[in-house]
Amino acid sequence: MLEPVYRTASFLCQLVARLPVGTTLGMAHLLWTLLSGQLLQSRGALFPALSQAGLSAREARQAEAALRGGRWKMQHLLTRLAWIIQRERRATRVEIAALRPLLIDWVGFFRPRLTDCTSKHFDSRAGKALPAIELGMVAILEQVEGRCIPLLVDLNRTGDTVALLRLAKTKQGSQDVLVADRQVKVSHLLEAGLQHFVVRAQQNLAARQSQPPVRAAGKRGRRPTRGRVVRPTDRQYRGKLLAATTADRTETFAYQGRQLRAKWFDQIVVSGCPLVVSCLVVHDPRYKSPWVLLTDLVDASAETLFLLYRSRWGIEQLPQTGKQILGGYRAFVHADECRYRLPEVCLLCASLSLYLSATCGAVATGFWDRHPRRTPGRFRRVLAGAPPPPFREFAVGSGRVREKRSVHGHLLTGIQGHRRQAKRLATHQVTGK
Numbered sequence: 551m552l553e554p555v556y557r558t559a560s561f562l563c564q565l566v567a568r569l570p571v572g573t574t575l576g577m578a579h580l581l582w583t584l585l586s587g588q589l590l591q592s593r594g595a596l597f598p599a600l601s602q603a604g605l606s607a608r609e610a611r612q613a614e615a616a617l618r619g620g621r622w623k624m625q626h627l628l629t630r631l632a633w634i635i636q637r638e639r640r641a642t643r644v645e646i647a648a649l650r651p652l653l654i655d656w657v658g659f660f661r662p663r664l665t666d667c668t669s670k671h672f673d674s675r676a677g678k679a680l681p682a683i684e685l686g687m688v689a690i691l692e693q694v695e696g697r698c699i700p701l702l703v704d705l706n707r708t709g710d711t712v713a714l715l716r717l718a719k720t721k722q723g724s725q726d727v728l729v730a731d732r733q734v735k736v737s738h739l740l741e742a743g744l745q746h747f748v749v750r751a752q753q754n755l756a757a758r759q760s761q762p763p764v765r766a767a768g769k770r771g772r773r774p775t776r777g778r779v780v781r782p783t784d785r786q787y788r789g790k791l792l793a794a795t796t797a798d799r800t801e802t803f804a805y806q807g808r809q810l811r812a813k814w815f816d817q818i819v820v821s822g823c824p825l826v827v828s829c830l831v832v833h834d835p836r837y838k839s840p841w842v843l844l845t846d847l848v849d850a851s852a853e854t855l856f857l858l859y860r861s862r863w864g865i866e867q868l869p870q871t872g873k874q875i876l877g878g879y880r881a882f883v884h885a886d887e888c889r890y891r892l893p894e895v896c897l898l899c900a901s902l903s904l905y906l907s908a909t910c911g912a913v914a915t916g917f918w919d920r921h922p923r924r925t926p927g928r929f930r931r932v933l934a935g936a937p938p939p940p941f942r943e944f945a946v947g948s949g950r951v952r953e954k955r956s957v958h959g960h961l962l963t964g965i966q967g968h969r970r971q972a973k974r975l976a977t978h979q980v981t982g983k
Contacts, residue, residue, distance in 0.1 A: 590877025
């Protein structure tokens with residue numbers, strides 16, 4: 551048995567060991583099926599994917615039942631995953647000047663033919679929002695074997711920005727800094743009561759100073775009640791060029807052999823929101839447009855804030871791995887709970903695949919593959935070529951990864967069970983008991 555197969559089997563047994571007996575084995579088979587990329591081969595059909603993984607008909611039904619009606623919550627699995635990774639001591643938290651990035655983002659699993667799908671997600675290829683199961687992600691960055699990978703911390707089933715920010719606030723430590731994209735506004739941060747953040751703003755941002763200017767002595771007229779207008783970047787308005795406001799201070803720093811220039815605008819308010827923030831504009835010669843960042847970290851340097859926001863791109867590995875590499879971009883499940891649980895499990899498997907591929911030895915594809923790399927795609931191909939392992943033998947000491955030995959031989963099955971229920975209901979309606 552290859553090392554990735556052995557390690558994956560033992561890791562999955564530890565992950566599902568706290569679930570109810572009976573659900574453990576079904577969830578282990580389901581996670582193995584998704585990690586091996588069978589959902590990609592079946593183009594989103596769940597039962598064919600379970601069959602292609604080498605499961606029997608009974609095991610496939612048990613795995614689907616664990617997904618549809620199993621008594622488990624994704625938050626408990628994510629907490630268990632973080633505990634196992636911390637116990638192994640092979641991953642260290644990414645720190646930038648003693649600050650740790652806490653990443654949030656949204657991902658949509660598009661379901662254009664789902665009739666009662668109420669949520670939508672923007673699709674860049676279509677240029678508009680399409681029906682999709684939208685999930686909010688909260689993740690941290692871990693350094694594993696020289697690779698920077700995201701670790702999923704929690705999920706939110708709504709596309710509400712404030713709800714996701716409040717969820718992220720519960721996961722935020724004293725050194726954590728929230729890093730988000732343009733979808734998060736300053737008003738959202740104020741409503742969620744969140745501090746220590748770095749978010750990106752629009753290029754044509756127009757703000758005001760938090761304090762009104764002091765009127766000169768002897769000058770008549772009404773006292774100013776609002777601060778002066780602050781434009782961090784140049785902008786066009788009705789064919790006229792509006793020059794950028796003079797910065798309060800400037801910084802320069804080197805990054806990858808390039809000299810980056812940063813301009814600071816301190817003590818400003820955006821869109822009438824009373825939250826006072828600082829604006830940082832970073833000009834990179836590699837890009838045409840500068841980065842406009844808003845933050846409440848007044849003591850951090852421009853280089854630190856630039857690196858903090860640049861680390862936000864790490865969370866994009868989760869939907870890329872879960873949807874494209876593992877095949878979760880399409881699914882044929884329609885139950886109210888399954889339509890959310892399957893995308894959540896795909897994102898969980900994406901985090902598992904990134905961590906396990908970084909901690910397992912790379913397996914060469916053939917004699918021509920002289921320098922194999924530890925990637926999720928190569929890890930998926932190794933698992934796809936192996937049969938499902940006997941999870942009961944890998945659950946050392948617990949004995950919980952097994953079938954539930956329930957007595958059900960006396961129960962009617964198939965149509966007989968439905969007829970029995972219908973007859974009993976009719977009897978109660980006639981007698982009134």
